[in-house]
Amino acid sequence: xxxxxxxxxxxxxxxxxxxxxxxxxxxxxxxxxxxxxxxxxxxxxxxxxxxxxxxxxxxxxxxxxxxxxxxxxxxxxxxxxxxxxxxxxxxxxxxxxxxxxxxxxxxxxxxxxxxxxxxxxxxxxxxxxxxxxxxxxxxxxxxxxxxxxxxxxxxxxxxxxxxxxxxxxxxxxxxxxxxxxxxxxxxxxxxxxxxxxxxxxxxxxxxxxxxxxxxxxxxxxxxxxxxxxxxxxxxxxxxxxxxxxxxxxxxxxxxxxxxxxxxxxxxxxxxxxxxxxxxxxxxxxxxxxxxxxxxxxxxxxxxxxxxxxxxxxxxxxxxxxxxxxxxxxxxxxxxxxxxxxxxxxxxxxxxxxxxxxxxxxxxxxxxxxxxxxxxxxxxxxxxxxxxxxxxxx
Amino acid sequence: xxxxxxxxxxxxxxxxxxxxxxxxxxxxxxxxxxxxxxxxxxxxxxxxxxxxxxxxxxxxxxxxxxxxxxxxxxx
Numbered sequence: 001x002x003x004x005x006x007x008x009x010x011x012x013x014x015x016x017x018x019x020x021x022x023x024x025x026x027x028x029x030x031x032x033x034x035x036x037x038x039x040x041x042x043x044x045x046x047x048x049x050x051x052x053x054x055x056x057x058x059x060x061x062x063x064x065x066x067x068x069x070x071x072x073x074x075x076x077x078x079x080x081x082x083x084x085x086x087x088x089x090x091x092x093x094x095x096x097x098x099x100x101x102x103x104x105x106x107x108x109x110x111x112x113x114x115x116x117x118x119x120x121x122x123x124x125x126x127x128x129x130x131x132x133x134x135x136x137x138x139x140x141x142x143x144x145x146x147x148x149x150x151x152x153x154x155x156x157x158x159x160x161x162x163x164x165x166x167x168x169x170x171x172x173x174x175x176x177x178x179x180x181x182x183x184x185x186x187x188x189x190x191x192x193x194x195x196x197x198x199x200x201x202x203x204x205x206x207x208x209x210x211x212x213x214x215x216x217x218x219x220x221x222x223x224x225x226x227x228x229x230x231x232x233x234x235x236x237x238x239x240x241x242x243x244x245x246x247x248x249x250x251x252x253x254x255x256x257x258x259x260x261x262x263x264x265x266x267x268x269x270x271x272x273x274x275x276x277x278x279x280x281x282x283x284x285x286x287x288x289x290x291x292x293x294x295x296x297x298x299x300x301x302x303x304x305x306x307x308x309x310x311x312x313x314x315x316x317x318x319x320x321x322x323x324x325x326x327x328x329x330x331x332x333x334x335x336x337x338x339x340x341x342x343x344x345x346x347x348x349x350x351x352x353x354x355x356x357x358x359x360x361x362x363x364x365x366x367x368x369x370x371x372x373x374x375x376x377x378x379x380x381x382x383x384x385x386x387x388x389x390x391x392x393x
Numbered sequence: 394x395x396x397x398x399x400x401x402x403x404x405x406x407x408x409x410x411x412x413x414x415x416x417x418x419x420x421x422x423x424x425x426x427x428x429x430x431x432x433x434x435x436x437x438x439x440x441x442x443x444x445x446x447x448x449x450x451x452x453x454x455x456x457x458x459x460x461x462x463x464x465x466x467x468x
């Protein structure tokens with residue numbers, strides 16, 4: 001075999017190289033820094049991994065990269081797992097990657113800071129772009145996992161505080177691969193849905209990897225682009241995501257996001273009850289003061305003049321009457337009688353008033369019995385009520 | 394559709410109630426106006442309280458495409 005020179009075609013040689021390489025490096029883990037990262041429209045990823053002395057081309061097909069929870073960025077240090085393969089048309093070898101993870105949490109932190117700086121410089125966090133949150137929303141859009149704890153919390157807060165509202169949920173993946181795209185899609189759908197007043201983008205607590213979708217640039221840009229105000233409620237109070245910075249308002253948790261988005265029904269009820277009591281008091285006060293005005297008018301000098309005239313006239317009448325009385329003094333007895341009669345009838349009238357209040361006059365043998373000791377139980381009694389008289393036996 | 398209208402009416406009623414409340418607190422309102430405002434306010438209060446009492450949270454789920462959304466809404 002050593003003496004015989006075997007002549008191979010390029011294809012044959014390449015095939016041989018390919019077999020050798022693929023067999024020897026069927027499963028390798030490599031650490032390196034990403035450069036020239038490109039996500040092709042087909043969904044495949046192309047980039048290079050490098051260190052200070054070497055570079056290797058990498059591919060990661062859509063079928064695999066959809067399981068990567070973060071979007072790789074140039075400069076990020078990652079650990080990949082895959083096999084070596086050869087691309088015959090270019091005569092090049094490349095790493096065919098099956099899985100990928102950041103080399104450490106520091107890598108994510110760095111990516112976070114980098115994106116934050118970039119978007120901040122672009123003005124995406126500027127106060128002037130923050131849209132006001134409406135006080136009485138009719139429809140609240142929610143982007144979150146429909147089967148997640150965050151959604152349950154959101155619903156129970158809405159139910160308690162403002163059940164008048166309609167919750168429109170755009171179910172989204174909130175962690176892992178495809179989460180960012182799913183969240184972006186939710187925001188887009190809610191922007192097209194009629195009548196949404198505010199959108200809550202939410203997720204319960206989790207690790208930095210779990211929350212990573214909310215640190216993706218596409219999510220930040222979708223939040224910024226939304227015409228409807230967005231409240232973010234991601235993770236716990238200590239978790240800050242890029243989405244939080246871009247959102248019109250950042251709530252520390254999903255529940256608080258819903259509390260911010262809804263008025264409290266009991267506040268409204270209190271307002272109404274307060275309105276009813278204070279305004280009826282106002283009206284009463286107004287009526288009282290009008291009454292006083294009328295009374296003041298009656299006693300005013302101008303209003304008294306006709307009365308004064310009247311009293312002067314009546315004085316004249318009295319004087320004339322006196323003269324007449326004097327002139328008919330002989331009939332004074334008759335007048336006395338009349339006066340006493342008048343007095344009597346007045347008395348009677350008073351008794352009637354007393355009776356009307358429920359008192360009863362008791363008579364026995366044509367005499368009024370005014371004390372219990374005077375009452376004879378053996379005798380017939382006449383009871384005089386306001387409305388009539390009855391006799392007892 | 395009717396439910397939607399009630400909701401927007403609620404907001405209108407409530408802001409009208411706030412308006413009335415402010416007007417009644419002003420000194421220069423005429424008694425007759427005040428009484429009719431008050432009557433209007435009582436009516437609005439009743440309907441608002443009723444709406445609040447009967448309110449039930451409505452949840453609509455969006456599908457991935459917008460075509461399906463309108464179907465969900467019509468249901």
